[in-house]
Amino acid sequence: xxxxxxxxxxxxxxxxxxxxxxxxxxxxxxxxxxxxxxxxxxxxxxxxxxxxxxxxxxxxxxxxxxxxxxxxxxxxxxxxxxxxxxxxxxxxxxxxxxxxxxxxxxxxxxxxxxxxxxxxxxxxxxxxxxxxxxxxxxxxxxxxxxxxxxxxxxxxxxxxxxxxxxxxxxxxxxxxxxxxxxxxxxxxxxxxxxxxxxxxxxxxxxxxxxxxxxxxxxxxxxxxxxxxxxxxxxxxxxxxxxxxxxxxxxxxxxxxxxxxxxxxxxxxxxxxxxxxxxxxxxxxxxxxxxxxxxxxxxxxxxxxxxxxxxxxxxxxxxxxxxxxxxxxxxxxxxxxxxxxxxxxxxxxxxxx
Amino acid sequence: xxxxxxxxxxxxxxxxxxxxxxxxxxxxxxxxxxxxxxxxxxxxxxxxxxxxxxxxxxxxxxxxxxxxxxxxxxxxxxxxxxxxxxxxxxxxxxxxxxxxxxxxxxxxxxxxxxxxxxxxxxxxxxxxxxxxxxxxxxxxxxxxxxxxxxxxxxxxxxxxxxxxxxxxxxxxxxxxxxxxxxxxxxxxxxxxxxxxxxxxxxxxxxxxxxxxxxxxxxxxxxxxxxxxxxxxxxxxxxxxxxxxxxxxxxxxxxxxxxxxxxxxxxxxxxxxxxxxxxx
Numbered sequence: 010x011x012x013x014x015x016x017x018x019x020x021x022x023x024x025x026x027x028x029x030x031x032x033x034x035x036x037x038x039x040x041x042x043x044x045x046x047x048x049x050x051x052x053x054x055x056x057x058x059x060x061x062x063x064x065x066x067x068x069x070x071x072x073x074x075x076x077x078x079x080x081x082x083x084x085x086x087x088x089x090x091x092x093x094x095x096x097x098x099x100x101x102x103x104x105x106x107x108x109x110x111x112x113x114x115x116x117x118x119x120x121x122x123x124x125x126x127x128x129x130x131x132x133x134x135x136x137x138x139x140x141x142x143x144x145x146x147x148x149x150x151x152x153x154x155x156x157x158x159x160x161x162x163x164x165x166x167x168x169x170x171x172x173x174x175x176x177x178x179x180x181x182x183x184x185x186x187x188x189x190x191x192x193x194x195x196x197x198x199x200x201x202x203x204x205x206x207x208x209x210x211x212x213x214x215x216x217x218x219x220x221x222x223x224x225x226x227x228x229x230x231x232x233x234x235x236x237x238x239x240x241x242x243x244x245x246x247x248x249x250x251x252x253x254x255x256x257x258x259x260x261x262x263x264x265x266x267x268x269x270x271x272x273x274x275x276x277x278x279x280x281x282x283x284x285x286x287x288x289x290x291x292x293x294x295x296x297x298x299x300x301x302x303x304x305x306x307x308x309x310x311x312x313x314x315x316x317x318x319x320x321x322x323x324x325x326x327x328x329x330x331x332x333x334x335x336x337x338x339x340x341x342x343x344x345x346x347x348x349x350x351x352x353x354x355x356x357x358x359x360x361x
Numbered sequence: 362x363x364x365x366x367x368x369x370x371x372x373x374x375x376x377x378x379x380x381x382x383x384x385x386x387x388x389x390x391x392x393x394x395x396x397x398x399x400x401x402x403x404x405x406x407x408x409x410x411x412x413x414x415x416x417x418x419x420x421x422x423x424x425x426x427x428x429x430x431x432x433x434x435x436x437x438x439x440x441x442x443x444x445x446x447x448x449x450x451x452x453x454x455x456x457x458x459x460x461x462x463x464x465x466x467x468x469x470x471x472x473x474x475x476x477x478x479x480x481x482x483x484x485x486x487x488x489x490x491x492x493x494x495x496x497x498x499x500x501x502x503x504x505x506x507x508x509x510x511x512x513x514x515x516x517x518x519x520x521x522x523x524x525x526x527x528x529x530x531x532x533x534x535x536x537x538x539x540x541x542x543x544x545x546x547x548x549x550x551x552x553x554x555x556x557x558x559x560x561x562x563x564x565x566x567x568x569x570x571x572x573x574x575x576x577x578x579x580x581x582x583x584x585x586x587x588x589x590x591x592x593x594x595x596x597x598x599x600x601x602x603x604x605x606x607x608x609x610x611x612x613x614x615x616x617x618x619x620x621x622x623x624x625x626x627x628x629x630x631x632x633x634x635x636x637x638x639x640x
Binding site: 059060061080081083084085086087092094095096097098099107108111112155156159 | 560
């Protein structure tokens with residue numbers, strides 16, 4: 010069972026710790042996305058798994074075997090690079106067949122495997138071309154086919170979609186997920202794009218400053234962030250800082266009280282309340298069912314196409330509500346008066 | 362032609378004129394001289410008699426062959442040595458890399474004459490290289506000064522900085538991810554070199570070979586000081602025609618021959634190495 014386990018992996022570069030005591034498990038056949046802002050250590054983590062960087066401390070096991078000191082060429086791990094790194098002097102077929110050629114497989118077998126890999130990424134008949142004669146999206150597919158042709162125990166992808174334009178990126182998300190599912194291969198993808206991670210992964214591992222913040226299914230990452238960082242990083246949020254008054258009650262500096270949820274926060278502790286923009290309701294009538302509700306004035310309206318963002322001023326706070334652009338939802342213009350509100354369940358408190 | 366294009370040409374004009382003036386005119390004058398009669402040969406110019414004279418004498422053919430042979434030998438030594446050095450240089454980073462490049466280019470700064478005088482001292486019969494070995498009875502006394510080997514040794518040293526820097530620039534252009542990709546696909550160190558580094562560096566090997574060969578074939582100081590009269594090459598022959606026999610026309614013809622041979626060599630080198638370069 011190709012299961013990847015990182016235990017207490019640390020990597021220091023002169024002056025800073027890129028990966029700090031990282032432990033995580035990627036289960037057999039699972040698709041995991043490493044997500045985080047640039048410089049959070051996600052790419053370094055991927056390079057340590059691939060073997061291009063060594064870990065200063067900690068262990069890696071794949072399939073139960075320790076691979077911490079195994080050189081990359083012996084790891085049987087397929088890698089898709091951000092720049093694709095296709096060999097420009099080899100044809101598409103030679104690129105895809107390279108790994109098998111290195112394994113000394115007979116020519117007939119290589120040719121057959123190359124055909125299969127090309128079919129898998131839907132590039133049949135392009136084996137004779139050189140990489141430069143292909144579009145960015147096609148090069149991306151060749152890179153994927155090349156990494157998969159060796160039947161790797163694990164597939165690693167480093168920001169594979171960042172060089173594609175928006176529409177192609179969405180297509181390739183589905184495509185990569187389809188291929189990963191059809192092969193049942195264990196995969197780790199690094200990205201800074203949260204929608205990419207949420208859309209593709211079985212589980213998302215959010216990293217910040219070299220540390221793992223939370224590793225969970227996309228919905229859990231979004232709905233129940235474990236740390237203030239995850240809460241603020243995933244989705245678009247309103248963040249308000251104050252002090253805990255009692256369990257489930259936060260007092261803002263201006264005296265406003267917010268009802269929310271936060272486990273283990275002692276009264277008097279500094280905390281941050283976070284509520285996602287689309288969980289705010291904006292209406293002309295008072296939302297009596299909402300514990301957090303304030304009369305407000307719309308200060309700004311930002312038309313986003315599928316949705317409309319309203320920046321509102323309420324009780325001396327600036328809050329942004331994201332409403333679907335749909336006839337069922339009331340429309341506002343700057344200067345309109347209304348009510349803004351949210352439930353306690355959508356309002357999470359995090360210690361500061 | 363648009364105004365911008367005209368301006369481009371105007372901006373190029375000063376340097377083009379300077380080139381034409383400093384390179385084109387002397388070259389044309391030299392080639393014109395090479396077609397004229399002289400103290401040895403009387404014919405009505407312009408004609409190619411000087412060239413056919415040089416090409417019909419065994420002695421001069423020997424000089425031509427020696428010129429090409431020495432340049433070829435120098436290239437054969439300098440390219441592998443330079444390739445190794447360039448690979449090492451690529452792995453050095455920051456300060457160490459800068460120091461290495463400074464060290465490498467130091468002989469260029471010092472000037473070829475100084476360096477050749479150093480070789481004269483080093484390669485001398487009782488010199489620090491061979492002296493101790495001969496005294497210890499390990500080798501029979503070789504003669505390096507005045508020999509082809511001596512000239513080639515100093516030529517290799519003279520061209521190496523240029524060879525290394527050309528190859529180094531080429532090697533640096535290969536994305537590090539190429540090696541990592543090959544590595545992740547299971548290629549060992551040797552396989553990565555043969556399948557990735559070497560083929561991707563061939564264009565720079567081609568330019569390094571052309572530069573190395575041309576520098577070696579047109580070098581004057583090394584064959585002059587270390588080869589002497591016994592190891593005449595086209596450059597030292599030209600010098601002899603001018604300084605010793607005062608035959609400017611034959612000198613010009615010999616220089617014209619050297620120019621032609623170099624052009625032909627570039628064509629041959631490009632054809633041979635170019636065959637291995639994939640698109």
